[in-house]
Amino acid sequence: MADVITPRAEDYAQWYVDVVRRAKLADYSPVRGSMIIRPNGFAVWERLRDELDRMLKDTGHENAYFPLFIPQSFLAREAKHVEGFAKECAVVTHSRLKMSDDGQNLIVDPDAVLEENLVVRPTSETIIWDTYSKWIQSWRDLPILINQWANVVRWEMRTRLFLRTMEFLWQEGHTAHATREEAMTETRLILDIYAHLAEEYMAMPVVKGIKTESERFAGAEETFCIEALMQDGKALQAGTSHFLGQNFARAFNCQFQNQNNELEYVWASSWGVSTRLIGGLILTHSDDQGLVLPPKLAPTQVVIVPIPKKGLESTILEAADRLARTLKDAGIRVKLDASEAQRPGWKFSEYEVQGVPIRLAIGARDVENGTIEMARRDTFEKTSVPQAGLAAVIRDTLDAIQKNLFDRALAYRANLTTRVDSLDEFTQVLESKGGFLLAHWDGTAETEARIKEQTKATIRCIPLDQEPEPGIDMLSGKPSKGRVLFAKAY
């Protein structure tokens, strides 16, 4: 199989933006740091959303919607939560504009100041737990398994298309449970669902793990995450699932009477994935020709390009149309581009740039031979296949592409995952090839901070699926229970 084509590291940021813009996924908006998601980009989001939504519903979750504006006082209720989000909030203070006295400028009407500031949600825990406190009285009211698809705003200093924008789309789940165990089981279930979404649909291998205290979600007792490795050797946090303990229940006085007739605080989880996943998808699979989409998430899986020939236009088009219908009937997302606005060569390039997994080209030669030319986006391999039985070949090829993308991303990650035992080695590997570094850590925030300061690498997570391995912290020399995953992160 072809190697992943990795752009030179110093051009990586530019390459990324080029892929996004050329594939018509998104543009920056006139507002600094926020993004216009174009139809091509939104279609990918819809695919991700639909698959995740289905998995959530299959596991008993329901969708609901909570308001965009949160009273400022709500945010103040959970101490760690405020601390974490205070520095990145958009705040609404007035309800009206008016023309200035000289009639020249539109200004904020000083008379329209709000009694209480409203914060544009950076996340919805507070408003949701305020609501849950009204919904929950008895153990019979539990569990509550609610998800919402929404937008949130975080006033970030530096932004990048999809990976970090001021406003982003996501889903946020907020569950309420009668016991610690049940809330923890939910937290872990969601982590597994996220890992499944990443690996089976996005073809993006992830490491499941636990965040250290300093990387933990503001207000959580434990944060679980999936971490992926991008082609430039940097890590991307692709999703998080938080065990909130009783922190938010206490902050919002949400109690229930249990089966022993005792009053108890509700146990909670919250979890989310965002449009950042699209950034992850791009940074995992795309190459110098543009976007590469895994078949399961490609809005268009197969594009058919007719090659016109004088006098045979309608014959060729009829054959193309018939094959398109066959594929559609077989449940394949197919697009026939019979537009006369562009020439075939132009279309070939365009669909490559847009990441369509399979391209079929049919011309006079194929009509005569009963064949069609099939080209794979992942390997650029071209083959001539019989029109008879096409659907089965396409289905197999889509599966093969999906598998190949995952396999090569996994191989890539394996190459860029290094076990290191000294700080020298750590620094040297980090600078020469980057990637994931598995190293021992004494478990203290001090050591973690010092390593970050010295190397820019952070602990991405303490991986869940690994054998305990006693060792010695490379910086402090203190004992360590096992290796943790370091990397430079997005």
Next chain:
RNA sequence: CGGGGCGUGGCGCAGCCCGGUAGCGCAUCUGGUUUGGGACCAGAGGGUCGCAGGUUCGAAUCCUGCCGCCCCGACCA
């Protein structure tokens, strides 16, 4: 907020040093020939040169102030 860079048709840029009334590529439109990997020929439309002052007979170009954007750092799904 600190360090660097840049603002010129829709996009990407040249022109600025050395002042003379705006040009290139792509895109767009029209007509024609084409069509198995981003066609070719001919023609056309489109710009208060970021904003405001100043110097000058004359400013995209020189001077002053302001605004905006991008990259690097602190923040971060």
